[in-house]
Amino acid sequence: MTTTEQDTGTTEEQATAAGSGLNATATFARKERGSSGPVDHDRVSTIAKDALGALHEVIRRHQVTYEEYDALKAWLISVGETGEWPLFLDVFVEHVVEEVAHADRKGAVGTIEGPYYIPGAPEFASEAEVPMRDDEAGTPLLFQGTVSDLDGTPLENALVELWHADDAGYYSQFAPGIPEWNLRAQIRTGADGHYAFHTIQPAPYQIPTDGSCGRLIAAAGWHPWRPAHLHLKVTAEGKAPVTTQLYFVGGDYTDDDVAQAVKPELMLDPQPASSGAGVQVTYDFPLDPA
Template structure:
């Protein structure tokens, strides 16, 4: 991975890290290519593109501007960011159509596998002077039938109070606000962290130029990222948002769902807020029978 600890918090640095993470994932998940599937998808994508050109009478100046932008987005390493912000939510929607239980949403470009293993009662790794409102995030993992799932894994990551992710911004400890929590014998977990901040996706690169040209905003609402899994059950990748938070209603990534909005209250110990959210995982049996 690019050593961004000595770099500025730029779109290029973040993009390079996200691209390298994706390449590593692709090497691990490599599969054979179905040429018929490629033919179908690419052909329909091209037909849709041709129709847009005809319908809107795209000029050569606009065509050349598109070519220049496509070249630049590759140079900036921002393809993972672009696709995760503007395309992934529809892919996730299709992928989750047959799944019962908790709602999923996009993974985004800032996941890093291998976060420190933590017990069911855990505090995420953080700096001694970590800014932000303390948050106790607790809940239970069960199957669709309500059966607790002991030893379920709750992989959690988030931005800090300034809106930055460790491994994708300079000056942050490698695993800051990242952890892999193992639920107890009743499927319960209690995670102490801080409330993340809303943040803008990087705007000094190609995605930022698109946002400016289209007159859009660049904001994502504050959220927790999670991957929740258990043997014999389908993994759920999701994000949890905060009721009343900025940009919950107009997330640039279109990833917010009503079922994913938290309403924290005062913590019982007087330190910040706490919230309970339970995860329900679907069985893999249906996939095996399909």
């Protein structure tokens, strides 16, 4: 939802799973995807048969009843109606796809993208005051580092994209009442490969629980929380891009993230900022060759 589409009488707290889900679905539909070439029918057949076979085995193992089967059908229909497929897949499935796709990486460690990425954030050179409201809540955070190749040579003109939730756990363009590019920015590195974002430290948040995904979580007795995190995409010419999330040492839910996306290599340990305002942290991105 852009600022021109927002109802100025609404607030972040009125955000719904349906609204967020439909925005995520629309964003995914606009996502640029390269052609995958001719369909490999044998591979589709093998994957589909294995996936269905695994589901069939679950039904047999647990002696699923018709009442449970009908409940599943109704739930699947509701996921589609509320646009929550991107949320469901990104929370419960994507972490395994990412693990398989990037198993041979030697440099910066990736994790899930999640459903809330929007391309085209305001771009800056080397250092940026991330767009935010004048009264933005949260601890000031200086997040900085260097983009390099695997040998440590700095990469000039690398693009570092940053986006994250606000202190209440909401993302701009996915909840009403938030400026369009709030807490979203991208930086082009200089000759020294350095980047520096001046932002705020986000808080843990619940994934939307008033819709279909929330009903699944409640029925299973799981918790819906994600640990506080920063989202990053880092790209450079001739290098393999990395998409990741960075978490905070000692933060809540880092040991039992609902999305299972936390990795030891992705932990930040902020220290008091040298400026005296808030905290700061340094995190470098060595990139694999493309």
